Amino acid sequence: MTHPRAPDPAQEFARLEGEAHVWLARPDEHLDPALLEGYHALLSPEEHERARRFVREPDRHHFLVAHALVRSALSRYAEVRPAAWEFEKGEHDKPEVSGPSGAPPLRFNLSHTSGLVACVICTQIDCGIDVECVGRVKDLAGVAKRVLSEGERRALFAREGPARDIRFTEYWTLKEAYAKARGLGFQLPVRAVRFDFESSAEAPSISFGEDIDDRPEHWQVALQPISDDHRLAVALRRGEGPDRELVLREQWPRG
Numbered sequence: 550m551t552h553p554r555a556p557d558p559a560q561e562f563a564r565l566e567g568e569a570h571v572w573l574a575r576p577d578e579h580l581d582p583a584l585l586e587g588y589h590a591l592l593s594p595e596e597h598e599r600a601r602r603f604v605r606e607p608d609r610h611h612f613l614v615a616h617a618l619v620r621s622a623l624s625r626y627a628e629v630r631p632a633a634w635e636f637e638k639g640e641h642d643k644p645e646v647s648g649p650s651g652a653p654p655l656r657f658n659l660s661h662t663s664g665l666v667a668c669v670i671c672t673q674i675d676c677g678i679d680v681e682c683v684g685r686v687k688d689l690a691g692v693a694k695r696v697l698s699e700g701e702r703r704a705l706f707a708r709e710g711p712a713r714d715i716r717f718t719e720y721w722t723l724k725e726a727y728a729k730a731r732g733l734g735f736q737l738p739v740r741a742v743r744f745d746f747e748s749s750a751e752a753p754s755i756s757f758g759e760d761i762d763d764r765p766e767h768w769q770v771a772l773q774p775i776s777d778d779h780r781l782a783v784a785l786r787r788g789e790g791p792d793r794e795l796v797l798r799e800q801w802p803r804g
């Protein structure tokens with residue numbers, strides 16, 4: 550059997566000029582012991598230490614797959630071995646690529662939820678990603694009051710049943726994706742990051758309350774249903790530049 554050649558990293562990197570790539574992995578599909586041994590070999594001592602701190606084996610497995618995904622995906626765009634990537638954390642713990650020296654300017658963000666891991670990769674600009682399971686929140690009214698604006702709550706509670714749960718998950722993932730792109734963690738007043746699904750049929754639009762010093766026209770946000778149960782959102786600070794094409798690259802680790 551012949552295997553298709555892996556695409557040239559320089560060409561893959563050049564694609565990121567106009568695109569942002571989202572890599573997905575479903576941890577339940579990564580069970581082959583030889584594969585997992587290979588993933589272990591990719592992680593840094595710090596990542597091994599973090600993995601060891603999880604009490605439950607499924608959580609350790611999830612972490613292993615997520616961090617192997619990030620390293621393998623980054624290596625699609627550079628002549629750097631997956632194990633050789635170095636990371637450093639910002640003030641609120643957002644990780645960024647910090648080495649090896651000479652590596653191209655890749656940016657990424659990672660998100661985990663039950664059954665799914667997602668990583669967005671782009672160049673230069675701030676990026677954030679979030680994946681969530683629909684219906685995870687039980688006290689919808691209480692949580693909505695904490696994280697949604699008044700307008701968002703009105704739009705949410707005009708819906709009923711599963712449609713309401715789905716819309717809540719969509720607001721949540723969008724807000725988290727923006728928060729993660731900014732890298733501010735819980736410092737960000739998320740109620741003041743507002744999304745409107747009514748103004749455009751194509752994508753929800755973003756606006757800010759006065760607590761947030763930012764410009765909506767500098768942001769590209771996208772929402773993607775991954776399955777009936779999962780929603781994914783991406784936020785890119787594209788500034789004055791054009792929108793980037795979002796490309797879903799699901800097939801890891803197979804090709």
Ligand SMILES: CC(C)(COP(=O)(O)OP(=O)(O)OC[C@H]1O[C@@H](n2cnc3c(N)ncnc32)[C@H](O)[C@@H]1OP(=O)(O)O)[C@@H](O)C(=O)NCCC(=O)NCCS
Nearest residue numbers: 641642643659660661696724725728729732733734735739
């Ligand atoms: C802290 C926070 C990043 C964690 O997010 P989460 O939904 O629990 O977890 P996710 O799986 O989506 O993201 C975790 C990954 O994001 C990355 N990350 C960590 N801190 C980050 C930060 N400050 N900014 C961006 N990314 C960060 C890491 O890669 C982490 O993965 P790792 O722990 O395996 O290394 C996020 O909750 C946050 O910034 N929230 C602030 C906004 C807020 O108040 N949201 C509430 C609902 S809208």
